[in-house]
Amino acid sequence: MTTYLLVHGAWHSGQAWERVAPLLTAAGHRVLAPTLTGHGSAPFDPEAGLETYVADVKRVLDEHDLADVVLVGHSYAGLIVSSVVNDVPERIGHVVYLDAMVPVHGETALDVMPITGVLVEAAARSNTPERVPPLPEMPAPHGLFGVTDPGDIARLRATLVDEPVRAYEQPVRLDNPVADAVPRTHIHCVGFEVEGITRRPVPPTQPNGSPAQVWELHSGHDCMITAPDELAALLLKLA
Template identity: 65%
Template sequence: MTTYLLVHGAWHTGECWTRVTPLLEAAGHRVLAPTLTGYGDTAHLAGPEVGLDTHVADVTGLIREEDLTDVVLVGHSYAGLVISSVANELPDRIARLVYLDAMVPEDGESAADVLPVTQGLIDLALASESGWRVPPMPELPPPAGLFGVTDPDDVAWLRTMLSDQPVRCLQQPVRLDNPATRAIPRTHIHCTVKPEGFSRRPVPAVQPNGTPAEIWELPTGHDCMITMPVELSELLLKLA
């Protein structure tokens, strides 16, 4: 049995994994898909003090509380920053990092460093009335849709999950100063349908642990756990 810990990205909740979780569980594996602080049922906790460190603490706390080991740690989008810092703190408990259409940082980088277009969102939030709220990205014409979701029913469902992102999440840097983190194997899953302006940083041909990079693709938009849950689950099951 493999333990999958699925971490949602900015603006979302753990509910976004609803179509993936039963498929992994049906194959005999354990799946956890928490909602990070400030989203969903804890949206009332969102504020200027909530940041990347808050979400790293959410995940490391869950790993310790559940005494999880040999975890396949999956981070979607912004959560690439989260899982990187989690691995830095608990490298002995992580079997593999999976960057699911995610930001892949180096030590000391923030979201704006990894994805420069994010700086525009930060600037707007700082200049807004709240000074910290980053609203979800708007729905675009197909094929971009709402985070890559274009089916009307799926868009309506996704809208029930979305809430504002605290700007501090996009400002705080990732810590990757633990040498043991470099030994953890990585898998990158890229969604190939991308809106204009969102260029992906190339994945180095060699992983930090010295092995060849492992890159898989799904021919869909950003929220592949909603649009292609079966195909995504099949890829994740290869890692069991």
């Protein structure tokens, strides 16, 4: 049995994984999909940020005494899982960057994806400068984070919350060479790219010296909602 720890991205909640988790469980594996501080039904926390979310995930690892975990970070959570692997590499068997930000030491979300600076600047001009609201729905085929079905959009919108500005401004600390040994996989959602949002190319070699592992999934950004079967099939290859 493999344990999957699924970490949602900015604005979302653990509910984002509700179509993927049962598929992994049905295959005989354990799945944990926590909701981070200030997300879901929890009250907004202006003091929360990257360090808070890293502590949230590490708390799950500790409370369940987990090891050899497949740690999956979606979107912004690429920063979170990178930091978790840096802090507790002995608990992580594999890290998956799911259409995610991939930082280097000392970077913030603003560094990894500069377009997020536009969101922070807009927040600064608003009446709630500590809050970054979710991205708006776009015309098809982009929809709301790649979700275009009206029912799915309504359910997703009901779960989205504002993100604290601190989440974008706190840097990652990736200074533990032991973490380099943890294998990693990148899953890129392709076919529905949004102009102005680009991902960094994946280096041909992983930090552990093995060839890079990059898989593509034909889906919008929130593939756990729009392509759960295909995503689960890829994740099960790591079990």
